[in-house]
Amino acid sequence: MGNKVKSIGLIGLGMVAGVAASFQFSAIAQKVTGAPLPLEELRQLSDVFGLIKTDYVESVDDKKLLTEAISGMVSSLDPHSVYLDKKAFREMRETVAGKFVGIGVEVGLEDGYIKVVSPIEDTPAFKAGIKAGDVITRIDGTLIKGVSLDESVKKMRGEPHSKVSVTISRKDEDKPLVFNITREEIRVQSVKAKIIEPGYAWLRISQFQEPTVDDMAKKIAALYQQDPHIKGLVLDLRNDPGGVVPGAIGVSAAFLPKDSVIVSTNGQLLSSKETFYGRQEFYAPRAKADPLAKLPAALKDVPMVVLVNGGSASASEIVAGALQDYKRAIIMGSQTFGKGSVQTLRQLTADTAVKLTTARYYTPKNRAIQARGITPDLLVDESADGDGLERLRVREADLQKHLGNDKDPEADVKRDPLEDEQSLAVLAKKTKPVEFGSKDDFQLAQAINHFKGLPVKLAKADAAAAPANDVGESKPDTPPQPPKPLQPETKAK
Secondary structure, eight states, X not given: OOHHHHHHHHHTTOOOOOOOOEEEEEOOOOOOOOSOOOHHHXXXXXXXXXXXXXXXXXXXOHHHHHHHHHHHHHHTTOTTOEEEOHHHHHHHHHHXXXXXXXXXXEEEEETTEEEEEEEOTTSHHHHHTOOTTOEEEEETTEEOTTOOHHHHHHHHOOSTTOXXXXXXXXXXXXXXXXXXXXXXXXXXXXXXXXXXXXXXXXXXXXXXXXXXXXXXXXXXXXHHHHOTTOOEEEEEOTTOOOEXXXXXXXXXXXXXXXXXXXXXXXXXXXXXOEEEESSHHHHOTTOSSOTTTTSOGGGGTSOEEEEEOTTOOTHHHHHHHHHHHTTOSEEEESOOOOOOEEEEEEESSSSOEEEEEEEEEEOTTOOBOTTTOOOOXXXXXXXXXXXXXXXXXXXXXXXXXXXXXXXXXXXOOOOOOOSOHHHHHHHXXXXXXXXXXXXXXXXXXXXHHHHHTOOEEOOHHHHTTSOGGGXXXXXXXXXXXXXXXXXXXXXXX
């Protein structure tokens, strides 16, 4: 399938761009492998460097050449290994910390323009009066139609207390609106929660960041304060691209028996051969108190549905895989992305680093997620009309140079090319983003039906395998019993 259609599928959901990676941090280290350097190849590199300096059509900066050489060497390994220059390193740290300097809007791409999905509460954009549905046409007077989502976001970010001009086109307004906004540090709330109706709660995690476990604990406490008799909890991980592994461990631990195995990793380094348990030392090692200690006891037994889709990746798949292995929750939605690798950050200088793939990760039952993903227990389409933009999604197995699945080689197979790319592009343009948690959220409605014992409308692929007297629908099993801890196949450090 062409890159054009793939791009439409990625941005068509209107969500903020995320990082589909699991981060671990290490101090600056210089490692000696003991293997001799490949002198002949290094001579060739030196010769090519010299040729470019003397023969190229125009002068090229030495630093630029060497930086690009490092970047090319790292990026040739797999899609998630990357060299981070000063700007990229700063942005990555901001993403992990859950804060950045900007105006405070969640945005998506629509008809070549940047559309505001939602202003973040109590941010400069919110206070200035920017509203959901506004279309950003210019940034600092420059027309942005056709500019990529990432580039537009970068233009709105900047230094604290600096100013940016944003031109807005708003429905029912005859003239463009110009907002002169002062940038501030924005704290991204990665956790949302609400009572959908009496007895049923919705908990959404949009990305796993350093504050996620603390934020989740506060949201859950608030839910039980509002409704002490919750009969069903929906954990929404749709379009969650991943993030920090400790966040995934903490979220999983909140719903599983104490000390349960959450995930294990395996790689070339001895330090990458680890088993991670649902204990504070693994999800909040620097915290003075355990953020999960005061959670309601009922949380361990409340019936659960976990919603996932093709945008659920990495840390999201750790959580979904653990809860599925223990039969703690019903996984509902569509096949996840399939990113089952761990990236470790190796700082090179104070301002640069390499994000390097160092291990694969495995569910408690030793399933490898890489290139396969998590298969839902109940396949449910994005809407009542079908799978919407799911067919357009690029997954791990579609990426060039992706790692294979060491447990199941058959997982390392690209999907069949989609037919009629033009019609799919039209579909992407016409399909509106789903507002997760809203009254129009079809998959959430099916999760509530499952709790209530009402029929669940399955995707066509799942409906075909349903019993003859219940084609296209499914009824819930009895509530899952508390699981017994699984024994890890590797020893804990």
